[in-house]
Amino acid sequence: MQVTNKTGIRMASNIGIETEASATTLMLDNPYKIVRQLASTNAVVLFSMSGCCMCTVAKRLLFGLGVGPTIIELDHHGAGPDIQAFLFRLVADGRQPVPAVFVGGKFLGGIETLMACHINGTLVPLLKEAGALWL
Numbered sequence: 001m002q003v004t005n006k007t008g009i010r011m012a013s014n015i016g017i018e019t020e021a022s023a024t025t026l027m028l029d030n031p032y033k034i035v036r037q038l039a040s041t042n043a044v045v046l047f048s049m050s051g052c053c054m055c056t057v058a059k060r061l062l063f064g065l066g067v068g069p070t071i072i073e074l075d076h077h078g079a080g081p082d083i084q085a086f087l088f089r090l091v092a093d094g095r096q097p098v099p100a101v102f103v104g105g106k107f108l109g110g111i112e113t114l115m116a117c118h119i120n121g122t123l124v125p126l127l128k129e130a131g132a133l134w135l
Contacts, residue, residue, distance in 0.1 A: 031079055031086040039102040043132035044069035047087060047100040050076065054111040058099040061118060067132045074098065104130030 038045045044062060046069045048055035062069050074080035087097035090107060101108040103126050108114060117123035127133040 031082040034079055034083060035086060035102075038070060038072065039107070040105045042070040042102075043067075043104065043130045044127065045102040046071045047083065047098055047102075048073055049098050052098055054096075055099040058101060058111055058114055061114065065124065065127065065133065067127055069101075069132070103127060103132070 035047075044067050046055070046058055046062065048059065048071055050073045059069070059071065072083070074084050077083065084097055087100045090100070091097050091110065095110060095112075097110070099111055099114070101110070101114050108117070108126070114123070117126065124133065
C-alpha cells in the first residue's frame with residue numbers, strides 16, 4: 001500500500017518487517033538486518049529524510065521512470081538514527097548517507113551514483129534486471 005505525503009510523493013506505508021514478534025524485535029535491534037531485509041525483499045529501496053532536497057530528486061527520478069520504490073523516511077522511522085549511522089558506514093567516503101538507493105538487493109549508492117547511472121544509460125537496465133520495470 002502506498003501513501004501520498006504533503007509533497008505528493010507516494011511512500012510505502014509498510015516497511016516489509018516480518019510480522020512475528022520475535023523477528024520484529026530482533027530486526028529493530030539491528031539496523032544491518034533491517035536494511036538487509038528491506039533490500040532483499042524489494043526491487044528498489046530508497047532511504048530518505050523527509051526534508052532532504054536530494055532525496056526528493058531521487059524519488060522524482062525513480063517515479064518518473066515508472067518505478068515504485070519502497071521509501072523509508074528515516075526521520076519518521078523508529079530505528080531511523082541507527083539505520084542512518086549504518087548507511088554512513090556503508091558509504092564510508094564521508095558523503096551524505098541519504099538518499100541511499102538499493103536496487104535488486106545491492107547498494108547502488110547515493111544521488112550522485114543514481115544520476116550518473118541515469119545519464120550514462122545503465123539505470124534502466126539495472127531496474128529491469130531487478131524487476132522494478134517491465135518495459
